[in-house]
Amino acid sequence: MAKRIEDLRSQRWFAPDNMRAFAHRQRTQQTGYKRSDFMNRPVIGIINTWSDISTCHTHLRERAQFVKEGIIRAGGYPLEMPAMSLGEVMVKPTTMMYRNFLAMETEELLRSHPIDGAILMGGCDKTTPGLLMGAISMNIPAIYIPAGASLNGNFKGQKIGTGTHTRKYWDEKRAGNLSDEDWLELEAKMTRSVGTCNTMGTASSLTSMAEVLGFCLPGSATIPAADSAHQRLCSLAGERITKMVFEDLTPKSLATKEAFENAIVTYVALGGSTNGIIHLIAMAGRAGIDLPMSLFDEWARKVPVIANLMPAGEYLMEDLFYAGGLPALLTRLKDFLHLDQGNVNGRTLGENLEGVEIYNEDVIRSLENPVNDRGTIGVITGNLCPDGAVCKPSAASPHLLNHRGKALVFENHAQMNAQIDDPNLDVDENTVLVLKNAGPIGGPGMPEWGGLPIPKKLLQKGVRDMVRISDARMSGTHYGTCILHVAPESYVGGPLAFVQTGDWIALDVEKRTLNLEISDEEMAARKAAWAPPPPKFARGYGAMFSTHVTQANEGCDFDFLQGDAVIDEPEIF
């Protein structure tokens, strides 16, 4: 229902004729703004994840100025509020430990302040789901502005993608095929501009999901960070949110079951990051929607990968932008999408796709000429992963999709790191590498350790992929036959905890099965002999995280944040 200015939340802070409201108005004028600058205007909170150490978001401080100008132009009053910045590469043990922290911070910043509508600025992997989870729970009008991808990388004339080529060249260096000079040169040249990873990694997967869910102005997710179109996007979003608060177009009205299905369809067509499944489940959970993992598997079998982007394909996000961007790709998927779903611009998805053209048929393939039809995601079950595990067939090696091999077990990441390059390691290309204690609680935070390095002695023999199994995640920019997100995790006594070196493991991706070839009796005996490891944290956020984080198949949200309960408004006194 349309709102009037007197219906807005901020009026409760600023409008009353009492001492407290006097203080709110007085303190606001302390900033140098006049009474007329904020009175009887929508107050827009800009939740900005800018930080010096969040290298993908370096430009968001300056971009917030463009947002503010848009808000003021449209008659609103902007308030920038910094939130935890989760720079994927720098944060240890992993940003995933703090996604829910950012979600809580977003929700509480919006709740506790006189905010009528929000602009959410993020992009690096966990910031998108973190900001959106908080905004969905808070349920006031919000627009998401993705940071935009960095420009195409180039090394000696070859297109290089962030993450994807880091691992590729590292493997070549370890195999002795890359000089120290080249390695140094690569370090300086790999990331040419501000912005998020330019491959279809987790960042691009999630910003694309945000757009398909309707939280971004159309086209936002594919505008390169360094393009002036990004500045214009910021000011447009500022203008739009200021109008949107009167339409009461809320996050929960956008985040429907159908919108999440649209997101899944798009995700599989993009060849999105395996991380996407966890975040989409978590975001849907905030709207009270249950997204079974089987739905991802179903769509991945129906819709092939048509975005020719690394790591599954050859191009980068800048190329997708020139090819028409995400809207152009969506025109290929019209038959599968619920076109009546909404968007923050007030139009439906179908209306937003009218007249959209594709400019490069090699970047955006047709359904008849896909990049590959092995599927973006496979959801796997078996006695090793009773609650499921995932793999990315499109980024795996065809010859390993149906594989039986002997396990080589690493009890934890430190042990794996210490032993993986040992020349005496008893391993060959048929071995199945197993990493334990890397899940949500055991990692903690499911670090992106699931793409275990290939042992050096095998790299030198030319081996570039092996079957690897863990309860960890894998960077969306990586590739390989990796079985990830094994649930329940080993740290809490999932069957992965009971695998021993020398056990036979059978993987059949086509049949979606993963089994440890031991009898039920043997499994039960090993379980009985297993002792739970001591808690990871005695205090602090880590202790709260360990107590409340859910397993990968449930989205790793905190149990007390799931669901769509209406948020209480604070008392104002």
Ligand code: FES
């Ligand atoms: Fe920020 Fe990849 S490191 S998006």
Ligand code: MG
């Ligand atoms: Mg990543």
